[in-house]
Amino acid sequence: MPNNPAGRNQHGEKKYPPDDILGPALHRYQSFHQTAETVLRSLKRDFGLEIGLTTLNELRNRFDVGSSRKTSRKPVEEVTQMVLEAAGLGPGGIRLPLGETEGRGIGVKAVREIMSTREEYVSEDFVREVLEQYDHDGLSARFPGSGRIRRVPALRSPGFHFEWSGDGHEKLEMKALRMGGCSLPIYGLREKMVGYIMILQVVPDVRDQNEVGHVFLDAVAAAGGVPMQQTFDCGTETVVACQAQIYFRTTFAPHLSTDIFAPTSLVKSIRNTTSEATWSFLRNHSGRLIRSHIEKGYFHVDSMDIVDQHLFHWVWFPIVQQTLDEFRLYWNMHKVRPQKIKQMMSGHRPQEVADDPSAFGLDNYLIPVPLEAIEAYRATLPPRLLWYPPDFKVMADNIYQRMSSPILTPANGWEVFVQMKRALRWELDNARAHVQE
Incomplete structure (x- = not known):
């Protein structure tokens, strides 16, 4: 015994x-x-x-x-291909022609962070060796300070959740895509001190003040409160979000003087650096790639056909949203490059700081707001905009299920679109024939 x-x-x-x-x-x-x-x-x-x-x-x-030690036991060719895929390179290190992305890849740390979201772990030395061999020019172009414009003044913030920045991104909007009414604009909110991305959403109209207001309420609900101050670009699309911020600030923190600490701040776009930088990081990570995939199918869409526009949104809205979710996960979990002269945090992982700000010596300025109050305020707004009519959604959902519901990805988006378009035309033609009889 x-x-x-x-x-x-x-x-x-x-x-x-x-x-x-x-x-x-x-x-x-x-x-x-x-x-x-x-x-x-x-x-x-x-x-x-x-x-x-x-x-x-x-x-x-x-x-x-997983761990880099376990990964190192795999065949070198297999691990090398994992690195190339995370870096957006094809077999042999060939980068797909994406216009201005040619010759400018992503860095070693970014590749490791992307791989970690897939539970693939490799050492920095191995990633650097692979990129040196297959993408030397792109790696050199990523050297800190290479060709970048530095904006002044330097950003400052006293603590976590003291200030959020909000902005819209229209690189996938109808004027940019030039595909008729097909449009996939994005709205996002980002915390300033840590750089934590609060929310990134594809919305039907990034200039609709009620839709932007709903996005802001989604971020408040996810965070459990509002910041001390919310910064926006100057524009009418932020009116509802500003009103919501002011209401929550004055209701749940009435002791804070609005004269000393303004609930909102409206600035020119070039001064909204926190949000503008987000779009730059998104473009370098996956933004240009997703746009390239969308533009490849330009000839599949009849820009004057409303059914084609509805189907485009049905297929590509969830694909783009999934891409944004993956980028937000990557960004919040990646390690920010250390900068000695930076007056805010650096050398940290945004998600770790968000989990426990006090462990990093930060004060948390979030003003708690009950979920019931958030939903009560949302009830005063018009309903969210729809991408397509409800009857179209029912028809498209049924066709998709008959196709065995293939997983939608940027690579197969247009293939699914073409198959569903053919089935939709057949059903609509039959419906018209039945009405005429």
Whole structure:
């Protein structure tokens, strides 16, 4: 009989969270590239669990948590291809012709962060060696300060959630795509101090003040409150969002003087640096690629046909939104480049700071707002705009299900569009013939 059948030692009994919680948590910590010591602190902070390195390694093996060491055991050719795919390069390092993206790739750290969202982990040295071999010009072009315009004055913020910046992005809007009424504009909100992206949404009309107001309310609901100050570009599309910010600030933080700390700030677009930088990062990450995929199918759409426009939105709206969700995940989990002269945070991961601002010495200025109050305010706004009529959605959904519901991706978007267009035409022609009879 063993001397210690209960398995207890001098460190006391451990209370582990359920496997369905502990496993995803360990994978999440690894996606941040956390060191073992940092993971141990995170386990203590999140679950009150104090363990040693040996137990941590056992748990990582048990839940199949990846690491660069495990990846290094795979064939070099396989790992190299993983790096090339994350860098947007084809076999042999060939970059697809995307106009101005030619010769300007993404950096080593960005490739590692993209791979970590896929639970693929490699060392920085290996990624750098691959990019040096297959994309030397692009890697050189990513050197800090290469050809970039520096804006002044330097950005400042006293703490987390003190200020959010909001802005619209119209590189996929109808005037840019030139495909009739086909339009996929984007609206986003980003926290200033840490650079955390609060929300990125594809909306039917980025200049509609009620639609922008709904996006702002979505961000407030997700964060659980409003910032001390909300900054927007000058424009009528921000009226409803500004009104909501002022209402929540004055209602749930009446002690704060609006003369000293203004609830809102309206600036010129070139001064809305926090938001404008977001679009630059998005373009370099996946924005140009998704636009290239969309423009390849220009000839598939009859720009004067309303049915084609509805189908375009039915197919491409979820694809673009998925791309935005992936970029937001990547950005919030990636490690920001350290900058000694920067007056705000650098060298951090936005998501880690958002999880526990105090651990990084930051004050949290978020003003809590109950969800009931947010939804009550939303009820005073007109309903959200629709991408297409409800009856079209029913018809398109039925056709999609008959096609076995293929997963929509940028690569197969136009293939699905063409197949559904053919089926839609057949059903509409039959419906017209039946009416005439």
